[in-house]
Amino acid sequence: MKNIEQELKMALNEREYNILLDVGQVEPQLQTNYYFRYKAMPNDMMIRLRRKGDQYLLCYKQRLSHQNGVAVSDERECEVSKDFAHSLCNRGITQEEAKDLLGVDVPSDLQLVGSMDTYRAKFQIEQWTLELDKNEYAGIVDYELECENLYVEQLEKLKNYLFYAYGIIFRHSKPKIQRFLLALKQISSI
Numbered sequence: 357m358k359n360i361e362q363e364l365k366m367a368l369n370e371r372e373y374n375i376l377l378d379v380g381q382v383e384p385q386l387q388t389n390y391y392f393r394y395k396a397m398p399n400d401m402m403i404r405l406r407r408k409g410d411q412y413l414l415c416y417k418q419r420l421s422h423q424n425g426v427a428v429s430d431e432r433e434c435e436v437s438k439d440f441a442h443s444l445c446n447r448g449i450t451q452e453e454a455k456d457l458l459g460v461d462v463p464s465d466l467q468l469v470g471s472m473d474t475y476r477a478k479f480q481i482e483q484w485t486l487e488l489d490k491n492e493y494a495g496i497v498d499y500e501l502e503c504e505n506l507y508v509e510q511l512e513k514l515k516n517y518l519f520y521a522y523g524i525i526f527r528h529s530k531p532k533i534q535r536f537l538l539a540l541k542q543i544s545s546i
Contacts (some may be wrong), residue, residue, distance in 0.1 A: 357511040361417075361431040363504040364511040366518075367529035368488075373499035375522050376488050380479035384490065385409075387474050391536060392449050392466035403449065403458070403466055405441055412441035414449075425528055426511050432458045444468075470494070472536055480514040484514050491532060494539035500529045 368376070377384070391407040405412060411464040415433040417472040422428070434457050436444070444453075449466040472493035479486055501518075505511050518524040 359430060360420075360431065361429045361504060362424050362426060362506065362508070362511075363429075363502050364514060365529040365531075366425060366501040366515075366524075367527040368499040368501055368524070370499060372522070372524045373488060373490060375524070376486065377477055379481065379522075380477050380486065380488060382479045384475035384477040384488070387476055389472045389474065389532070390445055391469050391471065391533060392444075393469045394462055394464045394466045397462075397466075399534050399537060400531070402531070403454065403460070403462075405436075405444055407441065410438065412436050412438060414441075414444070414457055416454070416460045419531065420421075424512070425515070425526055426508055427531070432460070434458065435488045466486065470536065470540060472532060474532075482517065483510070484517075491535075492538050494543055496535075496539050498535065500532075 373416050385408065387406055390407070391404070394402045402417045406415060412435065412475050413433050414436050415431065417429050417431045420428045420430055421522045434541040436457070445468050448468060451462055451465055454462045454466065470493070472491055475490040479487040479488075484503050484505070489500050490501065491500070503511060503514055515526045519526070
């Protein structure tokens with residue numbers, strides 16, 4: 357279980373994504389995020405179940421601050437079994453399970469609201485480990501780059517490196533959960 361995560365998040369277009377994917381020379385791996393919500397849950401808070409192959413991670417994440425594309429979040433996660441993961445998707449997450457598994461107090465049980473497929477390519481450029489994502493949800497495809505680092509200065513250097521080496525200009529990326537919820541809202545208002 358982690359606690360504090362500090363990462364750079366950058367929105368990419370398809371061309372920029374493909375440039376970096378060519379540089380990384382790795383095959384993206386599918387991970388599916390199942391998002392759970394309770395009524396009036398803040399949009400800066402997220403509880404998800406992530407499936408990567410046969411591994412399932414239950415995760416809580418709440419943004420603590422955001423400045424110049426660097427997000428600092430409280431993140432907690434724990435691995436759960438396949439059978440338990442399937443039961444969560446079918447019935448939701450109880451308040452007690454959120455407390456016991458993630459150390460999070462929530463005012464009510466959480467229900468599954470949908471899922472997002474992310475094709476993630478993880479690779480090294482210079483001193484940075486990049487996570488390059490192609491996200492598919494609610495008929496939308498978007499792209500982003502994430503990079504965790506203990507030092508904000510290193511994340512600032514990465515922005516400059518991407519610009520000078522590949523012509524990629526920094527653009528802010530909203531959290532996946534916010535983009536996902538916006539897409540769901542737009543679908544339900546049609």
